[in-house]
Each structure stands twice: as structure tokens, then as C-alpha cells.
Amino acid sequence: MIPKIKVCGITKPEEIQALNDMAVDYVGFVFATSKRKITVEKAIKLRKLLNKDIKTVAVLKDPTDDLVQWVIDGQFDIIQWHGIIPEKWLARIDQNIWQGVSICNEASLNEMIGHHNIVGYVLDGKNPGSGKPFDWELLKQLSTQSNIILAGGLNAENVDTAIKTAHPHIVDVSSGVEDANGKSYEKIKTFVRKVRNYDK
Numbered sequence: 001m002i003p004k005i006k007v008c009g010i011t012k013p014e015e016i017q018a019l020n021d022m023a024v025d026y027v028g029f030v031f032a033t034s035k036r037k038i039t040v041e042k043a044i045k046l047r048k049l050l051n052k053d054i055k056t057v058a059v060l061k062d063p064t065d066d067l068v069q070w071v072i073d074g075q076f077d078i079i080q081w082h083g084i085i086p087e088k089w090l091a092r093i094d095q096n097i098w099q100g101v102s103i104c105n106e107a108s109l110n111e112m113i114g115h116h117n118i119v120g121y122v123l124d125g126k127n128p129g130s131g132k133p134f135d136w137e138l139l140k141q142l143s144t145q146s147n148i149i150l151a152g153g154l155n156a157e158n159v160d161t162a163i164k165t166a167h168p169h170i171v172d173v174s175s176g177v178e179d180a181n182g183k184s185y186e187k188i189k190t191f192v193r194k195v196r197n198y199d200k
């Protein structure tokens with residue numbers, strides 16, 4: 001199965017062209033502490049530049065209540081939540097949620113929560129957004145039913161092996177398509193082609 005593609009951590013209008021040209025499936029905006037952090041207001045402006053078919057993902061990590069409410073009001077397609085998701089928000093959020101889970105060992109997989117609003121699991125290493133891969137072999141025991149979004153240090157060189165080992169539904173990349181100026185048109189193009197040509 002060829003996975004769908006999410007490019008995360010968009011911060012500038014110049015970065016949008018590659019995402020539209022390559023017709024990526026998901027684009028993520030980071031509202032957590034990060035060099036890629038942007039405001040909800042700015043993300044909404046950038047979202048207007050994206051092709052309508054591209055789904056948007058709001059990335060949170062241990063957010064304040066105010067931020068969660070702004071993100072809900074901002075109507076992103078998916079909320080990607082790293083850290084503990086308080087019960088009150090699980091009950092109140094109507095949007096689809098992807099739970100971010102840091103995979104350090106086999107036991108980490110037990111942190112994946114079953115809840116009707118949680119429709120996917122972003123599996124990353126210890127520090128999301130750090131560009132470091134984790135041991136994909138740990139995912140071999142996962143049921144193929146789980147909607148797995150594989151993140152953490154993916155790039156055009158390793159994504160083939162990652163897909164072959166972990167069989168993700170979606171591959172999620174940020175650092176691996178960046179250069180010193182932010183997201184790189186060429187790196188996005190190369191990554192997307194590599195994924196779409198998987199198995200050819």
C-alpha cells in the first residue's frame with residue numbers, strides 16, 4: 001500500500017507552492033513550542049493558499065485551554081495532540097483527533113488510547129519534530145487496522161525502508177524536507193516522488 005503524505009511545520013506563504021504542485025494529502029501547522037510554531041491566525045491565512053483537497057492538521061503539545069479553543073474555532077480538519085489528552089477535551093472536541101505517541105520501546109504502544117474521536121496515531125520518537133527516527137521494528141506487532149501516521153526523521157533516503165518495515169497509512173515529514181531557509185521545494189518534490197513510486 002502506498003501511504004498518503006503529510007508535510008508538517010509550514011510557516012511561510014513561499015512554502016505552499018510545492019505542497020499544491022505535489023498535491024500532498026495533509027499539511028500540518030505547529031502550535032506547540034517549536035522553531036516551527038505559528039499562531040492560529042497565521043495558519044488560517046496560510047490555509048487559504050492551499051488547494052481545497054489538502055486536509056489541514058493542527059499540531060498541539062500540552063496546550064493551554066485557550067489554545068485548544070482557538071484551534072477548535074479555527075476548524076482544522078484534524079487535531080494532532082501530543083501529551084496527555086484531558087477527558088474534558090476528548091468529550092468536547094468534535095473534530096477528528098490524531099494522538100501523538102512517542103515510541104521508546106514496546107510498552108509505548110500501550111499509550112495508544114481507544115476513543116471514537118481518535119482516528120489515527122502519530123507515532124514518533126521521544127522528541128517530536130527533532131528529525132530523529134525511532135526503531136520502526138517496534139511497530140511490527142501492531143494491528144493493520146490501526147490508522148498509523150509514521151513520523152520522526154523521515155526523508156527521501158529512508159522513507160522506502162520505513163514503509164517496508166512499518167506499513168504506515170500516512171508518512172509524516174518535517175525536518176527531512178527542510179534546508180536552512182525552511183521547507184525546500186526540491187526536497188518536498190523528491191520526498192513525494194519517492195513515496196508515490198514506492199514498490200516501482
Ligand SMILES: O=C(O)c1ccccc1N[C@@H]1O[C@H](COP(=O)(O)O)[C@@H](O)[C@H]1O
Pocket residue numbers: 008009028030032033034035036059060061080082122124128129130131132151152153154172173174175176
Ligand atoms: O515540529 C515540531 O517542532 C513539533 C513540536 C511539537 C510537536 C510536534 C512537532 N512536530 C511533529 O513532528 C513530526 C515530524 O517531525 P520530523 O520529520 O522528525 O522533523 C510531525 O508529526 C510534526 O507534526
